[in-house]
Amino acid sequence: METEPLFLQRFEIGGRDFVNAGKASTTVKGILKEIGMAPAVIRRAAIASYEAEMNVVLYARRGTLELRVTPREIGITVADTGQGIPDVGLAMQEGYSTASEEIREMGFGAGMGLPNIKKNADEFRLHSVVGEGTTLQIVIRG
């Protein structure tokens, strides 16, 4: 049986919306702080959330980020509609990137995003369909 969440919130993320890029994750960080999670856990969740949010902004048409906090864990699900990832194995390699010059000029697209999300998460699931979109589910425990 699933544990009743302490907190559940969904954020909309716009593809190419560079002005608001990262706002959902800073809100997530604030919420986790308010709930009273440990600083190290908050940092891991905020970094993973921010990387995932930026991936939607940089590569997808639109997406949602859902934060689910239970007494035992933090769950973050980021689902987008967009181009999808043709080779997930390749995308998981550090340094592999399909980012445009424009994205790199903004300081992103170094090919560290997905591996870094995995590094910060205790559970990591990535499902992608080319031409449809990508869903990323992570769980972080204290």
Add this chain to the structure above:
Amino acid sequence: MKLAVVREALGCRVITGAHHLDGEVEVGCGADLMSDVLAFIKPHALLLTGLSTVHSVRTADVAEVRAIVYVRGKQPDPEAVELAREKGLVLLATRLPMFEACGRLYALGLRGGSEIEEDWSDGDRAPVPSAL
């Protein structure tokens, strides 16, 4: 290292956070790629960067960075300054280029936080990382 020392060593202009210059940073990180910052930076760090967009501050906030030094005369965008004020982050600006700014702080004892820098047992000689 106190932020006041950083300011002095790099001849920084204080953009915001003048009241927090007695705050300490534990490690330093020089990067223009925010993806690298998110992947490698340690908490309570000083970030030196040439990226002047709002994402420099948003990344710093997420990664628990205490202060940013904008190098080679870069000025952060107004949105970046506003967000830093809101989050209580110190923003400094120096005319020095990245290499020189990092070098000066390193010479004063600020370290980078990577594991290879932990052990300086061989006198003054820095430990050498293994080849790629």
